[in-house]
Structure formats: structure tokens, C-alpha cells
Amino acid sequence: MEKIAVFPGSFDPFTVGHESIVNRASKLFDKIIIAIGLNPKKDALFTLEERKNFIRQVFEDNPKIEIVHFEGLTVEFCKRVGAGYILRGLRTSADFEFERAIAQVNKSMHKEIETVFFLTITEHTPINSSIVRDIYRHGGDISKFIPSKMKLNKS
Numbered sequence: 223m224e225k226i227a228v229f230p231g232s233f234d235p236f237t238v239g240h241e242s243i244v245n246r247a248s249k250l251f252d253k254i255i256i257a258i259g260l261n262p263k264k265d266a267l268f269t270l271e272e273r274k275n276f277i278r279q280v281f282e283d284n285p286k287i288e289i290v291h292f293e294g295l296t297v298e299f300c301k302r303v304g305a306g307y308i309l310r311g312l313r314t315s316a317d318f319e320f321e322r323a324i325a326q327v328n329k330s331m332h333k334e335i336e337t338v339f340f341l342t343i344t345e346h347t348p349i350n351s352s353i354v355r356d357i358y359r360h361g362g363d364i365s366k367f368i369p370s371k372m373k374l375n376k377s
């Protein structure tokens with residue numbers, strides 16, 4: 223059976239931390255669906271189309287990667303697309319506490335879906351989209367925090 227994993231997130235914007243997780247997971251799964259969750263509580267800096275385009279640029283040569291968006295519960299989305307795994311990244315103990323609760327609740331809702339955690343590589347530990355957004359908003363250079371293939375051309 224095809225091993226399909228969903229990597230859910232806001233990806234506002236996609237960073238080298240996200241890229242690294244997808245590349246590492248790519249060795250373990252047949253297909254990875256990068257799923258941009260639409261969260262009405264979060265005000266995004268980049269539009270959905272911009273975020274999708276950024277991610278497309280990064281993985282244009284990787285046929286295992288699909289990029290979509292979804293609304294609602296991640297586990298329900300996984301069931302719809304036939305995914306058995308949810309990918310998440312862990313940077314700190316704060317990430318762990320947050321992710322533990324979500325993964326355990328997801329497991330209690332759908333016990334056939336496993337959450338798989340990737341511990342970030344050391345140099346990506348401090349990188350998160352919200353810091354990258356702040357640097358970008360203030361005109362700083364974010365090139366070292368985003369994948370080299372990703373070109374931002376927001377006006």
C-alpha cells in the first residue's frame with residue numbers, strides 16, 4: 223500500500239526548516255502532501271496562492287510532493303486523501319508540549335493515523351515563520367531562512 227503523509231502547516235512563509243523536514247520525510251514515504259491549513263484566526267502575510275507558488279518552486283523536481291490547501295480538521299483531511307501519517311517538526315520542548323496534545327487528541331479521534339515527528343537539525347532550531355515574517359515586514363534580508371529555490375516577489 224502506498225505510504226502517504228500529510229505535512230500540515232501555515233507555511234507563511236515556507237522556510238528552510240520546513241524544506242528540510244520534507245526532504246528527510248521524502249526518503250520514508252511514497253507521497254507527501256504539503257497541506258496549507260486555512261486558519262481564520264491567523265492573519266496571513268502571504269496569500270494562499272503566493273504560499274503555494276513558493277512551495278511549488280522548491281519541489282518542482284520532486285514528483286513525490288503535492289501541494290494543496292484544506293479547511294477543517296487535519297485528521298478528516300487525511301482520511302479524505304487516504305493518508306496514514308501526519309508529519310510535524312519539533313524544535314524545542316515548547317513545540318513538544320504543543321504537538322503532544324494535538325497528536326494525542328488526533329490519535330483518539332482516528333487511531334489508524336500516526337503522527338511522525340522529525341527533530342529539527344541544530345541550525346534550524348531558531349527558525350520559525352513568524353520571525354521570518356517580521357524580518358520581511360521590516361525590509362530585512364530573509365534569504366538565508368528560506369529555500370534557495372524560493373523567489374519572493376511580493377510587491
Ligand code: ADP
Nearest residue numbers: 230231232233239240310311312342346349350
Ligand atoms: P503551524 O501553524 O501548523 O505551526 P507552521 O507552518 O508554523 O504551521 O509549521 C508547520 C510544521 O513545521 C510544524 O510542525 C512546525 O513545528 C514545523 N516547523 C516549523 N519551523 C520548523 C523548523 N525550523 N524546523 C523544524 N520544523 C519546523
